[in-house]
Amino acid sequence: MTTEIIGTDAGDARITWHPAQKARLVLAVSHGAGGGIEARDLQALAGTLPDHGVSVALVEQPWRVAGKKVASPPKTLDVGWRGIWPAVAGPGLPVVSGGRSAGARVACRTAVELGAAAVLALSFPLHPPGRPEKSRAHELLGSGVPTLVVQGGNDPFGRPEEFPDGAHELVEVPYGDHGFAVPKKADLTQEQAVTLITDAVVKWAGSLG
Numbered sequence: 647m648t649t650e651i652i653g654t655d656a657g658d659a660r661i662t663w664h665p666a667q668k669a670r671l672v673l674a675v676s677h678g679a680g681g682g683i684e685a686r687d688l689q690a691l692a693g694t695l696p697d698h699g700v701s702v703a704l705v706e707q708p709w710r711v712a713g714k715k716v717a718s719p720p721k722t723l724d725v726g727w728r729g730i731w732p733a734v735a736g737p738g739l740p741v742v743s744g745g746r747s748a749g750a751r752v753a754c755r756t757a758v759e760l761g762a763a764a765v766l767a768l769s770f771p772l773h774p775p776g777r778p779e780k781s782r783a784h785e786l787l788g789s790g791v792p793t794l795v796v797q798g799g800n801d802p803f804g805r806p807e808e809f810p811d812g813a814h815e816l817v818e819v820p821y822g823d824h825g826f827a828v829p830k831k832a833d834l835t836q837e838q839a840v841t842l843i844t845d846a847v848v849k850w851a852g853s854l855g
Contacts, residue, residue, distance in 0.1 A: 654729020656722050657708030661733060664704070666696040671742060671851060674734035675766065676705040676727065678747030679717035685746055686836075687768050687796075687826055687843050694844040700742075700851050703734045707749075723752045731760050740764075742851065747771050747803070747824065750795075751785050758790040764854050765793040766847065767814075769824050772804025787812045794850045796843055798822025817846040 648663045661674075662683060673695060677683050683704040692702045708726045709718045717723070727743075735741050743753040744766030753765045767789075773780045786793065786809075793814040797806045799821050806818040819839050821832040828839045 650733065651711075652730045652733050654708060654726045656718065656726040656729065658711050659708050659726050659730045660706040660711050661730060662692075662704040662706075664692040664696050664702040666699050666701045668699055669696075669701040669737065669739055670699045671763070671854065672701045672703060672734055672737060672739050673742045673744055673766065673851070674703040674705055674730070675744035675746070675768075676707060676749035676752065677710065677745070678749055678769070678771075680747070681825075682706060682710050685825065686840055687746060690840045690844050691847060694848065695851065698848050698851065701737070701739070705730055705734075705749075717748060720748075720751065720755070723748065724756055727752045727756055728760065735761075740854070742766055742854070744768065751782060754785045754789040754793070757793075762791055764791050765789045766850075767793060767795045768843075769797060769801060769826070770795050770804065771824075772808055775802035778808065783810050786814060789814070792854065794847065796846060798824060798826050815850065817842075819843060 650661050652659045695702050740763035742764045743757050743762035745753045746768035750767035750770045757765050795816045798819045801824045819826050821828040
């Protein structure tokens with residue numbers, strides 16, 4: 647594991663690398679507006695994918711590196727993502743652009759522009775909680791590349807059944823909330839929920855290219 651600071655037009659970003667020994671893909675994945683790369687799904691992917699030929703770059707957006715508590719506006723997030731792209735594309739491998747929540751929106755908005763091989767959208771915020779009329783489906787549907795959505799069954803930002811038909815694949819994590827936490831009374835343990843996520847991403851990544 648190595649860490650590097652990358653200067654962007656939105657400020658310094660930080661990349662924590664979890665390299666695969668014989669990498670065939672890079673997954674560059676960022677956090678959401680309410681947390682950092684310590685999120686359970688991001689950490690699980692970083693711990694699992696390198697054994698399957700995928701190097702993982704956990705990206706901390708400049709606002710997070712600067713210690714701010716409120717995420718930057720979408721356009722600024724996109725600027726930060728563009729700024730880190732040369733570093734994640736540097737190894738010369740296909741790059742999957744990924745993120746959770748707000749990071750997933752960034753990945754979808756910039757995928758074609760940056761030449762991403764695919765998009766991984768974790769907990770895509772289809773709409774603000776309780777505001778289905780404020781749909782962000784156009785961002786997901788406009789990704790322009792193969793896209794996998796992994797969504798909690800009880801995500802208040804959009805349950806799986808709310809998602810529109812499209813070219814994307816969607817994997818549901820039963821009972822999961824926006825952070826993929828599952829209640830103790832569920833017939834799925836937290837560990838099983840996380841394994842469901844990593845298994846789905848490993849299978850999907852294996853189908854790319």
